[in-house]
Amino acid sequence: MPEAATSPTAERALLEVRDLRVTFHTRRGAVEAVNGLSFEVASGEVLGIVGESGSGKSMAMYSMMGLIADPNAEVTGSARFESTELIGLRPKELNRFRGSQIAMIFQDPMTALTPVYTVGWQIVEMIRAHEQVGRRAAWDRAVELLQEVGIPDAARRARSYPHEFSGGMRQRAMIAMSLACNPRLLIADEPTTALDVTTQRQILDLIRRLQGSYGSSVIMITHDMGVISDIADRVIVMYAGRAVEVGEKQATVGAARHPYTWGLLGAIPRPHTRKTVLPTIPGLTPNPHAMPSGCVFRTRCAWAMDECTQTPPLLATGSDLGHLDACWLPGEERDELRKATLR
Amino acid sequence: MRAEGVAKQFAGRGRGKNVVRAVDGVSLEVRSGETLGIVGESGCGKSTLGQCLTRLVEPTEGRIEFEGADITRLSRRRLRPVRQRLQMIFQDPYSSLNPRVRVGEIIAEPLRIHRVGDRATIRRRVSDLLERVGLDPGLAGRYPHEFSGGQRQRIGIARALALSPSLVIADEPVSALDVSVQAQVLNLLAELQADLGLTYVFIAHDLGVVEHVSDRVAVMYLGEVVEIAGADELYTAPAHPYTEALLSAIPGIAGEEVQARERIVLRGDVPSPIDKPTGCAFHPRCPIATDVCRTEHPVLVPLGPTRQVACHHPRVRDGDPGVRPGLLDAERRG
Numbered sequence: 001m002p003e004a005a006t007s008p009t010a011e012r013a014l015l016e017v018r019d020l021r022v023t024f025h026t027r028r029g030a031v032e033a034v035n036g037l038s039f040e041v042a043s044g045e046v047l048g049i050v051g052e053s054g055s056g057k058s059m060a061m062y063s064m065m066g067l068i069a070d071p072n073a074e075v076t077g078s079a080r081f082e083s084t085e086l087i088g089l090r091p092k093e094l095n096r097f098r099g100s101q102i103a104m105i106f107q108d109p110m111t112a113l114t115p116v117y118t119v120g121w122q123i124v125e126m127i128r129a130h131e132q133v134g135r136r137a138a139w140d141r142a143v144e145l146l147q148e149v150g151i152p153d154a155a156r157r158a159r160s161y162p163h164e165f166s167g168g169m170r171q172r173a174m175i176a177m178s179l180a181c182n183p184r185l186l187i188a189d190e191p192t193t194a195l196d197v198t199t200q201r202q203i204l205d206l207i208r209r210l211q212g213s214y215g216s217s218v219i220m221i222t223h224d225m226g227v228i229s230d231i232a233d234r235v236i237v238m239y240a241g242r243a244v245e246v247g248e249k250q251a252t253v254g255a256a257r258h259p260y261t262w263g264l265l266g267a268i269p270r271p272h273t274r275k276t277v278l279p280t281i282p283g284l285t286p287n288p289h290a291m292p293s294g295c296v297f298r299t300r301c302a303w304a305m306d307e308c309t310q311t312p313p314l315l316a317t318g319s320d321l322g323h324l325d326a327c328w329l330p331g332e333e334r335d336e337l338r339k340a341t342l343r
Numbered sequence: 344m345r346a347e348g349v350a351k352q353f354a355g356r357g358r359g360k361n362v363v364r365a366v367d368g369v370s371l372e373v374r375s376g377e378t379l380g381i382v383g384e385s386g387c388g389k390s391t392l393g394q395c396l397t398r399l400v401e402p403t404e405g406r407i408e409f410e411g412a413d414i415t416r417l418s419r420r421r422l423r424p425v426r427q428r429l430q431m432i433f434q435d436p437y438s439s440l441n442p443r444v445r446v447g448e449i450i451a452e453p454l455r456i457h458r459v460g461d462r463a464t465i466r467r468r469v470s471d472l473l474e475r476v477g478l479d480p481g482l483a484g485r486y487p488h489e490f491s492g493g494q495r496q497r498i499g500i501a502r503a504l505a506l507s508p509s510l511v512i513a514d515e516p517v518s519a520l521d522v523s524v525q526a527q528v529l530n531l532l533a534e535l536q537a538d539l540g541l542t543y544v545f546i547a548h549d550l551g552v553v554e555h556v557s558d559r560v561a562v563m564y565l566g567e568v569v570e571i572a573g574a575d576e577l578y579t580a581p582a583h584p585y586t587e588a589l590l591s592a593i594p595g596i597a598g599e600e601v602q603a604r605e606r607i608v609l610r611g612d613v614p615s616p617i618d619k620p621t622g623c624a625f626h627p628r629c630p631i632a633t634d635v636c637r638t639e640h641p642v643l644v645p646l647g648p649t650r651q652v653a654c655h656h657p658r659v660r661d662g663d664p665g666v667r668p669g670l671l672d673a674e675r676r677g
Contacts, residue, residue: 052521052522052523053521152611166612166613167385168612169612196384196385196548197384197548197550197589197592197593198384198588198589198592198608198609199384199612200592200594201592201594201608201609202608202609204594205608223521223522224594225522225596225597226593226594226595226596227594228597229594229595229596229597229598230594230595249597250597250598253596253597253598254596254597254598254599255598263523264522264523265596266526267522267523267525267526268522268526268551268596269526269529269551269552269554269555269556270551270555270596270599271554271578271602273555274554274555274574274575275533275555275556277530277533278526278529278530278555279526280523280526280527280530281523284491284493
């Protein structure tokens with residue numbers, strides 16, 4: 001698997017997100033679903049965002065794409081795509097980017113495809129919404145795309161309805177549709193979660209291959225450390241709306257420095273854990289209405305100390321300056337603690 | 344428990360009357376005190392098999408024996424005492440608990456149906472059970488929506504344990520949970536097994552989870568068991584090409600050593616169980632299929648002392664205990 005040698009600072013970032021916040025104003029007070037998220041995506045890079053349900057990983061993406069319809073939601077901060085600020089853009093302007101420059105694929109392709117039109121028709125509409133091409137040419141292109149994502153007998157299958165496709169084929173069709181306008185950035189929200197392992201394998205390989213040939217950047221959102229390890233160049237670990245650890249995949253997953261990441265990694269059953277007690281993270285994710293002050297993880301952290309009532313900054317705490325984490329534990333002790341925790 | 348040739352066919356609707364062979368002749372045994380994992384991709388019939396074993400779904404063919412008695416044809420009334428010993432845990436903790444019933448009532452219901460003890464005993468039993476699964480007994484008066492996914496799964500487990508069963512069939516018990524919660528529930532299931540001497544049939548699609556919990560593992564494809572073996576044996580040296588393909592598809596975790604496996608990427612999708620391929624059901628996707636696979640249906644045969652495999656060309660590795668490759672091949676051809 002090719003590793004991206006580019007660091008985000010070396011090259012101008014395709015997407016630059018600064019202090020992104022999504023706040024829901026509820027009757028019981030304000031809830032911050034995303035709390036000051038900053039990151040960038042370099043061109044041609046695959047950025048993985050990993051976290052459990054409620055960590056805000058999907059919400060952050062939806063807020064950038066203007067997909068949060070809730071009138072009580074407030075999105076602040078900045079998300080600059082090339083030279084355009086996405087936050088606060090009017091829907092009509094946003095539509096110029098959505099689908100053509102930035103495409104998104106979802107966990108359940110059935111909700112993103114309409115059941116009443118053929119798959120080919122939907123791709124044609126997508127192409128014609130963004131480009132001036134004839135119906136005939138658009139149809140040929142749709143068939144070509146379906147072929148490219150590995151749908152056998154594409155010319156015939158283009159005339160099929162989504163329900164006639166299997167789960168894996170639907171996800172392929174979604175990917176074909178998202179590639180229709182050759183987007184610069186593909187946001188994939190848990191694209192393989194509903195799929196079986198062998199199909200997941202095919203889809204991950206497909207995304208990698210297409211990303212290579214189209215040169216697009218990808219943001220891959222998942223809860224699965226295996227999927228992240230397979231596809232991402234850099235990884236952000238999110239917890240309770242914040243990034244707790246960021247860095248190259250080998251660093252963030254392979255040499256994790258934040259106690260939450262240790263907890264996540266430790267909880268995964270592996271061959272050497274067979275018939276043993278799995279290390280777990282005690283307690284539950286904090287109630288969004290009653291977030292702990294300071295470090296949000298401190299109520300579940302085995303190493304919580306007095307300093308943790310202050311919010312830890314996201315900083316490089318070791319020798320790798322691109323590997324950031326938000327934790328007050330002394331940097332030099334991390335390696336040892338990680339080894340002791342993960343065995 | 345022993346299942347012999349269990350099959351479940353669903354009649355298709357409309358013209359053509361297509362028959363879906365969801366479970367197609369499964370024979371296996373579950374040994375007392377063990378965890379038998381059943382793994383396979385969606386649509387392979389693993390859940391239907393689990394439901395057949397508890398007779399939540401009536402098998403169309405075959406025989407199911409539980410604790411020495413044939414339970415395949417028992418009437419509902421005769422089945423009732425069996426059900427005390429044979430319980431199920433379901434996948435979705437959101438839909439398997441009645442939202443309008445208090446948690447204490449949910450757990451007490453099986454006790455009432457089976458008329459176990461008076462009100463006071465039942466109340467005591469419910470708080471014991473809640474405590475047993477790691478919940479505060481004081482929460483018995485709450486409704487399911489007041490609990491998180493992991494807590495609800497604990498409630499489902501408490502309900503399954505209420506009648507002190509000997510065998511619990513768990514159908515995807517952790518697949519709806521986040522990893523950290525999943526680990527807590529897996530630990531709980533292991534602890535309960537050790538303390539109460541339970542036997543589990545653990546049905547899941549997640550190969551890592553199944554490996555973690557199981558003593559033996561059965562791999563299903565299109566309604567049939569294609570390989571069954573000790574968990575160590577199956578995961579380190581799969582004999583069926585489908586098992587091998589499944590294992591090779593698991594993405595490893597960055598920075599960790601994984602067993603070197605040849606990457607086998609299966610092409611296409613699982614065929615429909617309405618129109619199963621002839622011969623070996625796996626042959627259209629199998630990288631090593633030959634003519635015999637297209638015409639002859641392979642049956643489960645022993646391969647070594649603790650493994651059975653249904654394949655015309657099983658992978659036989661050097662140093663596999665008890666396997667004599669040359670002879671075995673000859674026997675198969677003969």
